[in-house]
Amino acid sequence: MPEIGQPNGHPYDALTPDVLLDAMEAAGFVINGRIFPLNSYENRVYQVGIEDSPSVIAKFYRPGRWNRAQIAEEHAFSHELEDAEVPVVAPMKLANGDSIFEHQGFYIAVFPQRGGQAPDTSEQDMLWRLGQWLGQLHNIGANKxxxxxxxxxxxxxxxxxxxxxxxxxxxxxxxxxxxxxxxxxxxxxxxxxxxxxxxxxxxxxxxxxxxxxILVRDEQMLFVDLDxxxxxxxxxxxxxxxxxxxxEQALQFSELLEGYETFRxxxxxxxxxxxxxxxxxxxxxxxxxxxxxxxxxxxxxxxxxxxxxxxxxxxxxxxxxxxxxxxxxxxxxxxx
CATH class of the missing domain: 1.20.1270.170 (Substrate Binding Domain Of Dnak; Chain:A; Domain 2)
Incomplete structure (x- = not known):
C-alpha cells in the first residue's frame, strides 16, 4: 500500500479538493472544476465534472482496507460481468489500460455516472427479474x-x-x-x-x-458497488x-427463486x-x-x-x- 502523506490525523484528511482534482488530471481527465461529494462513508466518492463530456464518479478507496491485488480482483469480476452483459457499473479503463491508479497514497477508480432509483422489491415482477439477473451474475461468479x-x-x-x-x-x-x-x-x-x-x-x-x-431506470437494472x-x-x-x-418474506423469496432458477x-x-x-x-x-x-x-x-x-x-x-x-x-x- 502506498504511504499516505499525512503524518498525523486520519488519512482522509489528506484528501483535499486540490488533491482530488490533481488526481483526476493525472489520470488523463480534463476537468471543469465541479466536484460533488456523494454519500459514502467507507470510501470517499465524488461526482467530478469533465469538460465537454458527462460527469464521472471518482472513488478513493479507504487506505489500508484493500490492497491493490484485492481491488484488481473486484475490477476484473466487474468487467467479466459486463462482458457477459450482466448489468453492472464497472470501473472505466484508463489510457494505460488499467482501471486502478494511485495518487498521493490513494488507490482510485473512475466509473461512468449512472442514474436511477432503488427497485421496489414489493413488486413480484421486480423480484423475478432481480432473481434472473442474480442467477446470471452467479453463473459468472462460479466460473473461478x-x-x-x-x-x-x-x-x-x-x-x-x-x-x-x-x-x-x-x-x-x-x-x-x-x-x-x-x-x-x-x-x-x-x-x-x-x-x-x-x-x-x-x-x-x-x-x-x-x-x-441496485439502480432501476427506464426498466433497465444496474448492480453497483462491488466493494x-x-x-x-x-x-x-x-x-x-x-x-x-x-x-411476506416467504412470498418474496419464492418469487426471487423462480427468477433465479431460470438460469441457475x-x-x-x-x-x-x-x-x-x-x-x-x-x-x-x-x-x-x-x-x-x-x-x-x-x-x-x-x-x-x-x-x-x-x-x-x-x-x-x-x-x-x-x-x-x-x-x-x-x-x-x-x-x-
Missing part, C-alpha cells in the same frame, strides 16, 4: 474463485467482531452483563443453523446486494432483498443460513462503526452510536435475532 479477496467466514467474523466490541470500551458498563451472556448464545445458535444447512458451495458474489446497491464482493454462498446476495413479516439451480438448504447471516450483519455493522470512529465523518453522521440508547436497542435487537435463530427457516411457498 477469488484468490486475493477474503471469503465470507461467518463464525470467524462474528467472533472477531463481538470480541472487538467487547474490548472497545463503547458498551456501557451496566449493559455489559446482558451483552456478555447474549453473545455465546448467538454464536452457538448460528453454528447450529450452519450445521443444518450442511455443505454449501461458495462462489464470487456481490456481497452487499441490498436494494440501495464488498468476496467468496461466499449464493444466499448472501438474495436475503438482503427480503423485507416485511414472515409471510439454487441449494434450498442455504435458507438455513439467512438468520445467521442477518445476525452477523447486525454485529458487523456495530463493529464497523466502532472501527471507523477515528474517521471524523463517523461521529458527525452517526452521533447516536456513542449514546447508551443505541446499545440498549442493539442488545434488544440481538435478543430478537436469537429468537429468529431458534425458529424454523423461511418457508418455501408454492412449488418451492
Amino acid at each position: 474463485p477469488f484468490h486475493e479477496r477474503p471469503a465470507l467466514d461467518l463464525i470467524t467474523g462474528l467472533e472477531a467482531d463481538t470480541r472487538f466490541l467487547a474490548q472497545s470500551g463503547l458498551i456501557p458498563n451496566d449493559l455489559r452483563p446482558a451483552w456478555d451472556s447474549l453473545v455465546p448464545e448467538l454464536i452457538s445458535h448460528c453454528r447450529a443453523r450452519i450445521d443444518d444447512a450442511g455443505p454449501v458451495d461458495t462462489l464470487r458474489i456481490h456481497g452487499d446486494c441490498h436494494a440501495g446497491n 464488498d464482493c468476496r467468496q461466499g454462498p449464493a444466499i448472501q446476495d438474495l436475503w438482503l432483498l427480503l423485507n416485511g413479516d414472515e409471510h 439451480e439454487f441449494n434450498r438448504r442455504e435458507r438455513f443460513l439467512i438468520e445467521p447471516l442477518r445476525c452477523y450483519r447486525q454485529v458487523s455493522h456495530a463493529a464497523w462503526l466502532a472501527r471507523r470512529w477515528d474517521d471524523p465523518a463517523f461521529p458527525k453522521f452517526f452521533p447516536w452510536f456513542a449514546q447508551a440508547r443505541f446499545w440498549s436497542d442493539h442488545i434488544l435487537a440481538l435478543r430478537e435475532q436469537l429468537a429468529a435463530l431458534q425458529a424454523p427457516p423461511i418457508s418455501l411457498l408454492g412449488q418451492y
Whole structure:
C-alpha cells in the first residue's frame, strides 16, 4: 500500500479538493472544476465534472482496507460481468489500460455516472427479474474463485467482531452483563443453523446486494458497488432483498427463486443460513462503526452510536435475532 502523506490525523484528511482534482488530471481527465461529494462513508466518492463530456464518479478507496491485488480482483469480476452483459457499473479503463491508479497514497477508480432509483422489491415482477439477473451474475461468479479477496467466514467474523466490541470500551458498563451472556448464545445458535444447512458451495458474489446497491431506470437494472464482493454462498446476495413479516418474506423469496432458477439451480438448504447471516450483519455493522470512529465523518453522521440508547436497542435487537435463530427457516411457498 502506498504511504499516505499525512503524518498525523486520519488519512482522509489528506484528501483535499486540490488533491482530488490533481488526481483526476493525472489520470488523463480534463476537468471543469465541479466536484460533488456523494454519500459514502467507507470510501470517499465524488461526482467530478469533465469538460465537454458527462460527469464521472471518482472513488478513493479507504487506505489500508484493500490492497491493490484485492481491488484488481473486484475490477476484473466487474468487467467479466459486463462482458457477459450482466448489468453492472464497472470501473472505466484508463489510457494505460488499467482501471486502478494511485495518487498521493490513494488507490482510485473512475466509473461512468449512472442514474436511477432503488427497485421496489414489493413488486413480484421486480423480484423475478432481480432473481434472473442474480442467477446470471452467479453463473459468472462460479466460473473461478477469488484468490486475493477474503471469503465470507461467518463464525470467524462474528467472533472477531463481538470480541472487538467487547474490548472497545463503547458498551456501557451496566449493559455489559446482558451483552456478555447474549453473545455465546448467538454464536452457538448460528453454528447450529450452519450445521443444518450442511455443505454449501461458495462462489464470487456481490456481497452487499441490498436494494440501495441496485439502480432501476427506464426498466433497465444496474448492480453497483462491488466493494464488498468476496467468496461466499449464493444466499448472501438474495436475503438482503427480503423485507416485511414472515409471510411476506416467504412470498418474496419464492418469487426471487423462480427468477433465479431460470438460469441457475439454487441449494434450498442455504435458507438455513439467512438468520445467521442477518445476525452477523447486525454485529458487523456495530463493529464497523466502532472501527471507523477515528474517521471524523463517523461521529458527525452517526452521533447516536456513542449514546447508551443505541446499545440498549442493539442488545434488544440481538435478543430478537436469537429468537429468529431458534425458529424454523423461511418457508418455501408454492412449488418451492
